[in-house]
Amino acid sequence: MYDMFSTDLKLADYIHVSNPENYSGNQVVSSICRELKQHRQSVSNKDIILRLITLIEAEQDANQHDAYLKALEYVVYSTPDDLD
Known part of the structure; x- marks a missing residue:
């Protein structure tokens, strides 16, 4: 069974950043961030998450769908x- 806590959460701690533009480790996220920046002055993580959900729902190609899920x-x- 996949142990999410021992692997993913350590990775999440490692890649935790407050600025979405710093997601250089994920090409899909970087691309979405650039796309959103064309239409608004600042981009939040919530904006990126909402865009990814929209793309996941519309995507027909299994490989691209998987890439969007990993980016999400x-x-x-x-x-x-x-915590508010």
Whole structure:
């Protein structure tokens, strides 16, 4: 069985950043960030997550769908929890 806590959370701690433009480790996320920046002054993690969900819902190609899912995991694990 896949042990999410021992692998992914350590990775999430390692890649945790507050600025979405710093997601250089994930090409899909970087591309989405650039796309969103063309239409707004600042881009939040929430903006990236919403765009990825839209792309996942519309994607027909299995490989691209998988890439979007991995990118979504990357952003979600890199986003701090709202404690408010």
